[in-house]
Amino acid sequence: MKEIIGGKIVVNSLIEEGVNTAFGLIGSAGMEIFDGLYDAKSIKFIGVRDERTGTHMADGYARASGKPGVFIAGQNGPGVTNLVTGLAQAKAALSPVVAIAGSLSSAHQYRDAFQEVDQTSLLSTVTKRSVLIPSTDRIAELMRDGFRTATTPKQGPVALNIPRDVLSKSITQTEDYIPKGRQFDFICGASATSIENAVKIVSKAKSPLILVGGGVKNGRQSKLVEKLATLLYAPVAMSPGHGDAVSCDFDLYAGQVGPRGNVVASNLMKKADVILAIGTRIGFNTTFYSYENINSNAKIIQVELDPLAIGRFFPVEIGIYADSGEFISSLIHALAGHHRSAEVFSWTSDFLEKRKHFLAERESxxxxxxxxxxxxxxxxxxxxxxxxxxxxxxxxxxxxxxxxxxxxxxxxxxxxxxxxxxxxxxxxxxxxxxxxxxxxxxxxxxxxxxxxxxxxxxxxxxxxxxxxxxxxxxxxxxxxxxxxxxxxxxxxxxxxxxxxxxxxxxxxxxxxxxxxxxxxxxxxxxxxxxxxxxxxxxxxxxxxxxxxxxxxxxxxxxxxx
The missing domain is CATH 3.40.50.970 (Thiamin diphosphate (ThDP)-binding fold, Pyr/PP domains)
Structure with missing residues (x-):
């Protein structure tokens, strides 16, 4: 048994979660955390000039690495209000950012104290969850919960507010206080019935389109999409901001759709008779919520890990709550022996010719x-x-x-x-x-x-x-x-x-x-x-x-x- 202060428990939790890079801006409310980081040689600390931009760094790190991005706001009050824009951006992008914020001492709350603001309530509007850690003996538990919340579907930022006295207090370390990493896998597959119904629809399609979004991109499932597209001989278009969900070198790559996409991909959305929408909300930037940007007669099969997104803006023929990769793998297996029709061949050949002309015109x-x-x-x-x-x-x-x-x-x-x-x-x-x-x-x-x-x-x-x-x-x-x-x-x-x-x-x-x-x-x-x-x-x-x-x-x- 030995004594350990709250700031050190925070750092031990970061180590247990496998964090090797943390962004932050030092401040007096979080000094015990930064002192703990001094000895944490496995964590590279990047000190930034502003909490907003530092949160954007953590956001970019999370999206690029597939791991949580960590930002530490050392100062309560203004240091935390500066987080709002960065966390709102991360929330909109479904980015797993964990923001750890120093907070004023427990005894000073609700006394109009220096730099006092209701941080927990404020950040609750721009995060998946905002928590005030009430005592030192609960830091490890709530840190573990915060990382799990940020990284499970649908992903998003989490704010952990820790009062000064909670960070500075020493407790006797027992097994209860040693953080334990998140040992879990989350894979949600489509039902056999859903796959069977999807096969019936795509097999009869004459002008199919595969539309993919952030779910495919964040799941690193580009190769699976390419395999499915090749099997169906269907163009692959992307929702705006996710033009990298599939490599642009793929033969059937169409680029991004919608009012901010390219004309060839956008016209595919307007003419396709079946749209296999995988890992996309078919939301604002894709359609402006208007049938001017999507065929009103198309049969839509929408696959999403956010059940509330399914059929939210456009009625779907089949809505499937599943991981994109699991769905694609199951559909490929069920389509074994599939042969493309003459209509599909004509549809996709026409697309390839128009894409070729579009690229040539862009170059010239x-x-x-x-x-x-x-x-x-x-x-x-x-x-x-x-x-x-x-x-x-x-x-x-x-x-x-x-x-x-x-x-x-x-x-x-x-x-x-x-x-x-x-x-x-x-x-x-x-x-x-x-x-x-x-x-x-x-x-x-x-x-x-x-x-x-x-x-x-x-x-x-x-x-x-x-x-x-x-x-x-x-x-x-x-x-x-x-x-x-x-x-x-x-x-x-x-x-x-x-x-x-x-x-x-x-x-x-x-x-x-x-x-x-x-x-x-x-x-x-x-x-x-x-x-x-x-x-x-x-x-x-x-x-x-x-x-x-x-x-x-x-x-x-x-x-x-």
Missing amino acids: FSSTSALIQPAQLYRSIRHLAPKDSAYTMDAGTLCLQATDNLNYAQPPSLFTPLDFGLVGFSYACGLGVKLACPDRTVISLMGDGGFGMTSSELGTAAQYQINSICIVMNNGCWGAEKAYQKDFFGKRYMGADVPNPPYDKLAELWGAKGYRASSIKEFERVFVDALSANAPAVIDVSVDPNALFSFRRDSFAHRAK
């Missing part, structure tokens, strides 16, 4: 303008970036244009804030992705406004030598909003223009590599240099400020003339 883009056009920039990135490249995106018009314009050859390769629409996400997320996948090239695309929000994390990148590349598409404005003001508000620009410092020089001041490009040839030259720099890098790219596009035209239909 030309412009008479001396200014860099977004399509030119994306083409250069496609040609020069290594096959293993992982991309992170921001919200905003330039990144939305980029999403289906890049190549995602090695799943997972695309990390976006689409469901939350967050500006200021990409760079910090990319740092987390790079730490999770140190041998891969990580490229973060941002607008100049979004990068200005998060550029202080250049200090984190330089300090820990996190060698990602950030391409700042600099058009001097909040592009999406300026596009709406241009198209729907008579060019009455208000707050749209953003003067910025030279970000290449700012990067150098922080200790990173800085580059500037005002022509496509300049960009290609400096991009090649950045790829081999073996250092954190920022490329400030001057993009045509008139290359604006209104994605949400539907929202302003009332103003259209």
